[in-house]
Amino acid sequence: MGPLAGFTILDLTSVLMGPYGTQVLADMGADVIKVESPEGDIVRQIGPGRAPGMGGMFLNANRGKRSIVLDLKKPEGREALLRLAKRANALVYNVRPQAMARLGLDYETLAAINPSLVYVGAFGYGQSGPYAAKPAYDDLIQGAATIPTLLAAAGDGTPRYVPVTIADRIVGLMMVNAILGGLMHQQRTGIGQRIDVPMFESMTEFVLVDHLGGLTYDPPLDHGGYARLLSRYRKPYKTSDGYLCVLIYNDKHWRSFFEAIGQSEFLDQPRFANHASRTRHIDEIYEEIGHIFLTRSTAEWRELLERADIPVMPMHTLETILDDPHLDAVGFFKTVDHPVEGRIRQMRVPSTWSVTQPEAAGPAPTLGQHGRDILHEAGFSTAEIDRLAEQKAVHLAAPP
Secondary structure, three states: OOOOOOEEEEEEOOHHHHHHHHHHHHOOOEEEEEEEOOOOOOHHEEEOOOOOOOHHHHHHOOOEEEEEEEEEHHHHHHHHHHHHHHOOEEEEEEHHHHHHHHOOOOHHHHHHHOOEEEEEEEEEOOOOOOOOOOOOOOHHHHHHOOOOHHHHHHHOOOOOOOOOHHHHHHHHHHHHHHHHHHHHHHHHHHHOOOEEEHHHHHHHHHHHHHHHHHHOOOOOOOOOOOHHOOOOOOEEEEEEOEEEEEEOOHHHHHHHHHHHHHOHHHHHHHHHHHHHHHOHHHHHHHHHHHHHHOOOOOHHHHHHHOOOOOOOOOOOOOOHHOOOOHHHOOOEEEEEOOOEEEEEEEEEEEEEEOOOOOOOOOOOOOOOOHHHHHHHOOOOHHHHHHHHOOOOOEEEEOOO
């Protein structure tokens, strides 16, 4: 039984940021009720997939949840949501607060129904600034939080986005932290609250921990940026037959490296004296080390570096990572039977707990799969549920 067993989370989120976070809560044992529009979460459509509305990205961000389809634009659908909210511990959304207000689902309305409700919104921007009503997506937030500028400085001068929805994932995890803190306060006091988790501010703080640098001080000591991370030579090393990921970082690593390759004379150079001097000369150091790595094969380097206790890892592809021996040993990937998708690969919860181990409660739901059960649990009679279905306020799916 997970640590959040007994908690009910109304999940009004869609796309990636919110669903990724609420999946963490579901893995921890919470009953996460995914409230979807009649069209369903748009990520259901991102393929590939074996059945309509069950794309791989959806499967990997919505496991362990129950799905109900409510048309919140219809009064009857909104009323059904309010009845569900009366028994929920938390409600989570990731549209703009203005959209929630238009639906009549603002914090004040929900708090009047359930004063202990933890009402959490993860959206673009803090509501006291001029960007409050602007839409936000991962690409926009990456750009606003300086990530393409940093990648341009570290690369060929061309601004780029990280090829992962990194803002969605990071802010999704910050949202989880906020929900857990809100639930802790709720359990201690019985009092709920509104919590806003803005993407722009969250990602700006995340990035600038590394890169604010001398701009931390008033007046500034430099123009900001962590030189090692911005080096254009900070990349996997090319070997004689492939690539390898290596980080020679502290004094011990550098000493061990040059001793292992029989070139201890490098250690007499002032630029290798300490971390500060290496950072000042990082481009030339990384470039020179890159030439050294060309002299041996990937396998030869791995053996030498592991023997010298220098951090090294393979540069995996999306296919080779599936056969990584460590991930295999810890059971990271497993295959499960999905009711409509058949056999699928699923990733385990990465953390290990001695008592309340989180784990997937089940695969991602089909659209509206649990609607009737959820409404019955909230006190709706069969006649009421049938009437909601006739009014198209709720869409009831046939069992998969």
